[in-house]
Amino acid sequence: MLNPQLNKNGELQHLLTIEGLPKAIITNILDTASSFVSIGDREVKKVPLMRGKSVFNLFFENSTRTRTTFEIASKRLSADVINLNISASSASKGESLLDTIDNLAAMHADMFVVRHSQSGAPYLIAKHLIDTKQSHVHVVNAGDGRHAHPTQGLLDMYTIRHYKKDFTNLRVAIVGDILHSRVARSDIHGLTTLGVPEVRAIGPRTLLPNGLEQMGVRVFHNMEEGLKDVDVIIMLRLQNERMSGALLPSAQEFFKSYGLTPERLALAKPDAIVMHPGPMNRGVEIDSAVADGSQAVILPQVTFGIAVRMAVMSIVAGN
Amino acid sequence: MSTTNPSLPLDAEALYARLAQQVKAGLQGVEQVAIVGIHSGGAWLAERLAKELQLNDRLGFIDVSFYRDDFAEKGLRPDVKPSQIGFDVEGAAIVLVDDVLYTGRTTRAAINELFDYGRPARILLAALVDRGGRELPIAADFLAETIVLADDQSLQLQRADDGRFSLTVVHA
Numbered sequence: 001m002l003n004p005q006l007n008k009n010g011e012l013q014h015l016l017t018i019e020g021l022p023k024a025i026i027t028n029i030l031d032t033a034s035s036f037v038s039i040g041d042r043e044v045k046k047v048p049l050m051r052g053k054s055v056f057n058l059f060f061e062n063s064t065r066t067r068t069t070f071e072i073a074s075k076r077l078s079a080d081v082i083n084l085n086i087s088a089s090s091a092s093k094g095e096s097l098l099d100t101i102d103n104l105a106a107m108h109a110d111m112f113v114v115r116h117s118q119s120g121a122p123y124l125i126a127k128h129l130i131d132t133k134q135s136h137v138h139v140v141n142a143g144d145g146r147h148a149h150p151t152q153g154l155l156d157m158y159t160i161r162h163y164k165k166d167f168t169n170l171r172v173a174i175v176g177d178i179l180h181s182r183v184a185r186s187d188i189h190g191l192t193t194l195g196v197p198e199v200r201a202i203g204p205r206t207l208l209p210n211g212l213e214q215m216g217v218r219v220f221h222n223m224e225e226g227l228k229d230v231d232v233i234i235m236l237r238l239q240n241e242r243m244s245g246a247l248l249p250s251a252q253e254f255f256k257s258y259g260l261t262p263e264r265l266a267l268a269k270p271d272a273i274v275m276h277p278g279p280m281n282r283g284v285e286i287d288s289a290v291a292d293g294s295q296a297v298i299l300p301q302v303t304f305g306i307a308v309r310m311a312v313m314s315i316v317a318g319n
Numbered sequence: 320m321s322t323t324n325p326s327l328p329l330d331a332e333a334l335y336a337r338l339a340q341q342v343k344a345g346l347q348g349v350e351q352v353a354i355v356g357i358h359s360g361g362a363w364l365a366e367r368l369a370k371e372l373q374l375n376d377r378l379g380f381i382d383v384s385f386y387r388d389d390f391a392e393k394g395l396r397p398d399v400k401p402s403q404i405g406f407d408v409e410g411a412a413i414v415l416v417d418d419v420l421y422t423g424r425t426t427r428a429a430i431n432e433l434f435d436y437g438r439p440a441r442i443l444l445a446a447l448v449d450r451g452g453r454e455l456p457i458a459a460d461f462l463a464e465t466i467v468l469a470d471d472q473s474l475q476l477q478r479a480d481d482g483r484f485s486l487t488v489v490h491a
Contacts, residue, residue, distance in 0.1 A: 037401070044436075048431070049385050314395050319394050
């Protein structure tokens with residue numbers, strides 16, 4: 001399959017998914033992000049890298065955290081950022097996705113940050129830009145359907161590297177609604193590419209997709225067994241809005257079996273970190289005592305997310 | 320790799336000693352002095368200068384990758400290092416240290432970056448070697464040597480395990 005993420009020199013020109021990305025590119029993004037972290041502490045929290053560039057945030061689906069951190073990242077790179085709430089504009093008037101893109105490209109867009117409920121929408125946009133010889137416009141996937149959320153995956157990798165230094169001796173558990181989770185997919189691809197020897201998926205049968213074993217993941221249906229001796233726990237949000245039919249009896253029932261409580265956390269290694277991509281449902285997938293506890297790194301994830309997005313945007317903008 | 324310039328080979332250790340002497344003399348009576356080295360050669364020189372001048376708590380490093388003017392042509396360099404400025408730039412007299420002074424574009428980028436940390440009282444430029452070829456109105460305040468190099472040649476500072484410096488001419 002065509003990999004439109006990379007240009008003919010093998011450099012990253014769009015970021016659509018972590019799947020198939022060479023380890024060297026992932027590592028380069030994480031290294032570059034670490035240079036951007038300290039900029040947040042300065043008097044002037046901006047660098048002039050993308051001065052004069054126009055970044056369009058195209059959010060066809062709601063998001064607060066991701067859109068805001070992309071906006072901050074763009075501004076810290078000195079780009080001009082334009083937020084489009086598409087659900088309230090052209091799309092509702094019947095304009096097709098690619099017509100919207102062509103119109104924005106005609107306004108001299110340099111980058112599209114795309115969030116879409118349909119898997120593959122950012123890929124479609126990137127391919128269209130390449131086919132219509134507009135390759136100077138870059139696409140960054142900010143989450144598409146159940147497919148991928150590469151910048152979240154990368155910021156999770158950054159967070160793990162920050163606290164654990166080395167990937168090659170870790171056990172990482174991803175817990176909860178993996179079926180609907182693009183974050184879980186991006187995390188799994190990132191973790192396996194970076195050499196994590198044991199990735200676990202924990203959840204009820206109804207919320208685990210087929211084919212996890214083929215991705216090199218160990219599957220657990222019992223939370224207690226799955227958490228034993230892990231170094232990193234990635235909790236996922238129960239995505240009620242994406243659920244059709246009766247996949248679960250109730251949120252209370254889910255918490256009873258798969259909620260991360262202090263007792264369950266004690267089964268992991270004593271220095272295990274707890275991550276969550278947000279937004280959290282307290283009392284559904286995570287107990288407040290854990291979410292606010294000393295092992296939680298959920299807020300640092302958000303801060304690192306800005307630096308990681310700055311790294312991704314500045315790398316693709318330069319290629 | 321070969322050395323063709325008549326003034327070569329350059330004794331980097333002797334040049335460093337000369338530069339350190341100039342900096343020491345030039346900073347007599349100057350207050351709030353700080354040393355900032357530009358990655359990577361300038362950072363090594365700055366480290367040694369700071370030790371000699373007992374300014375280790377006023378030592379910083381700068382990587383100008385985020386301030387370069389050739390980003391549009393060349394993209395982001397893959398080996399970016401974090402800039403580290405641990406002292407208060409506001410009101411400081413900063414000695415900016417680079418190994419080789421050439422077009423002046425790196426110096427320009429470093430000055431811009433320093434101002435994003437605060438407003439220094441002054442910035443002084445120290446360089447081991449000026450190889451000519453300036454494209455901006457920039458000159459060193461402290462300089463150990465001036466040489467002429469062809470456009471396809473570059474001068475590289477190396478630091479051995481024992482900390483000793485050496486300079487080599489590299490053909491592009």
